[in-house]
Amino acid sequence: MNNRIALLLLAILFLASCDKEKNIEIASESFTEKELSICEGVECPEVTINYVEIIGDGEISEKINKKIKNFIFSSLLMGxxxxxxxxxxxxxxxxxxEVYNADKAQFPDLAGAYFAEISVNEIYNSPEHLCFELRQYLYTGGAHGYGTTSFLNIDKKTGEELTFKEIFKNEKDFKSFAEKKFRNQQQIPSEAPITATGLWFENDKFFLPKSVGFTKDSLIFVYNQYDIASYADGQIELKIEMKEVAPFLNIQ
Incomplete structure (x- = not known):
């Protein structure tokens, strides 16, 4: 009898644990200006947003969704x-x-309608780690628009963003390794200043972008336009094979 009671208690605890540790799911969502009442029957700037929504564990999903939506909100912020x-x-x-309408009213000869293209895509998903690629491109007048690419790494157990200190065993060691890879890609000799080819590294010191991305096979970092080079140079991206990066990582 005692054995049966013990087994029953273990089963209850196991089921409770399973219920508590719900898996999260990722759903694709989209939004355009056509869904806005302010745009009914009138010409509006194009707004195209493709993003993901996290479904499952309430607290963790809420934390991740908040970070994703804050990126979208910030991308659309004007003024x-x-x-x-x-x-x-x-x-x-x-x-x-509303900002476009106000600007158009003030400057009737505005060259073209504003537009916004924003996307959030899942590019890596493991039992412990989620990585999203965040892209935004806006045109708000002038000769051209401006876009950025960044990454959001999430600890799936907590829903919190992983910092460089949590991602890398030693950020300084990884930066030295990444600089060698970067110099090789950009054909900058090891003995030459990092700015030898005209790149904009302050005080001739290599630095990493503010975020790094992960796929199944690679670590990615992206310097956006104006980060280290002119707009005409476009984004500068470096991919490093995961097998080379693995010794520097705290995460699997």
Whole structure:
């Protein structure tokens, strides 16, 4: 009898544990300006947003979704504000349209309609680690638009963003390794200054972008336009095979 009770208790604890550790799922979502009431029957700047929504464990999903939406809100932020106040994608997109309408009213000869293209894609997913690629491209007047690519690495157990200190065993060691790879790609001799080919590294010191991305096979980092080179040079990307990067990583 005692054995049966013990087994029953173990089964209950196991089921409770399974219920607590729910798997999260990733769903694709999209949004355009056509969904805005402010754009009904009138010409509006194009707003195209393709993103993912996390479904499953309530607390963890909420944390990740908040980070994704904050990126979208920030991408659509216009004017002098630096911190988004929007609570929904609709609200953020409406603000973008309202700024365009105000600018068009003030400057009737505005060269072209504004537009925004934003995407959030899952590019790596393991039992412990999620990586999203975040892209945004906006045109708000002038000769050309401007876009950026960044990455968001998430600890799936907590829903929190992984910092460089959590990703790398020793950031300084990895930076030295990455510089060698970067110099090789850009054909900059090891004995030459990192700025020898005209790149913009302050004080001739190599630095990593603010975020790095992961795929199944590679680590990726991207310098956006104006980070280390002119707009005309475009984004500068470096991929390093995962088997070479693995010794520097804290994460699997």
């Amino acid at each position: 002098e504000d630096t911190i988004p106040t929007a609570k929904t994608i609709q609200e953020a997109a409406t603000g973008f349209v």
